[in-house]
Amino acid sequence: MSESLVLSSDPGASFTTKEATIRAALDRVLVSGWYVLGKEVEAFEEEFATFHGKGFRSVGVGNGTDAITLALLSLGLGQGEEVVTVSHTAVATVAGIEQAGCVPVFVDVDPRTRCLNPEELPTATSQETKAIVVVHLYGQPAPMPEILRFARTRGLLVVEDCAQAHGARIGEQKVGTFGDAATFSFYPTKNLGALGDGGTILTADKAVADEARSLRQYGWNDRRESLTAGINSRLDELQAAILRAKLPELEADNELRRSLASRYLDRLGGSSLTLPFMAEEETHAMHLFVVESENRDALLAQLRKGGIGTAIHYPLPVHLQAAYQGRLRGTDDLQVTETLGQRVLSLPLYPELPTEAVERTCKAILEWEATLT
């Protein structure tokens, strides 16, 4: 019997289900004669800020990596200043910090949340430390109350990397609204994805938003004179129009992700796999459904044989990658981070994933487990 392939993620399915509204949005831009930083970007910035609550501002930029860089620069960080973050993340987090001229210092993650472990913060921070970049990894909110409490006592700034957590909440408060600034990516596979690159900075601080708005375009003021040296990282009108078409569906899409995740949790509850942690008072954005196994590579091979696509986020922590050898700080004791790299496996998950595909994946996992003993 030949079965179809199960994809681990499928941005094309997101386009198909929203095709009419996306095409209408594209048409609107195509005939407008204005293609970069215009009315659509302004409207999207407004709508995305409002989605997060009153008083927030959003500044559209070229991608999520630049958003991290511009958030740090807009908060006044610069050359040689230390920024504490995690190594169990997308390389983009660290690339964004270095692009701002800052020096990343790593702390280990909590094995339960797979996010920054606040208990590790006191040993990681020094006189040179100016900020913490917190990653809400896989859609799991990091423990913001604990992190903020520590940051406030040390006078550290906090930037939330929300690239994987659009719409996640702690209680009623959305991630991205806890720190001094937050950053989002709209890469096509993210919970809110464009059909190309895009990103934004979110902040309640007008001065920070104004600075980011200037820095994203050569440091220009409104007379197009550069007061500070900026970069070029602009959001274009087509992507902004697409994002406006998709934003109203974000909550419903996240709900679909969570409902598929519950099915995984139900079916895999009795297995030997370590399953994602979900706290009662938190709303996980379920960007990725990441399990852990002692026999991860064998499981991956078995699923691949069954036509089930998986991915590893991330096989190699940033501090162990070739580009970062010998020049990063805080890399001595990242036990949990290094162990996760060998154990994690992302199962198929996206809003349009058929429930039968989840059933098929679970069946394949449980059958494989039965052969192990």
Ligand SMILES: *Cc1c(COP(=O)(O)O)cnc(C)c1O
């Ligand atoms: C995707 C991602 C980014 C960067 O986004 P780009 O738009 O690809 O630059 C940053 N941090 C995390 C955790 C991500 O997953």
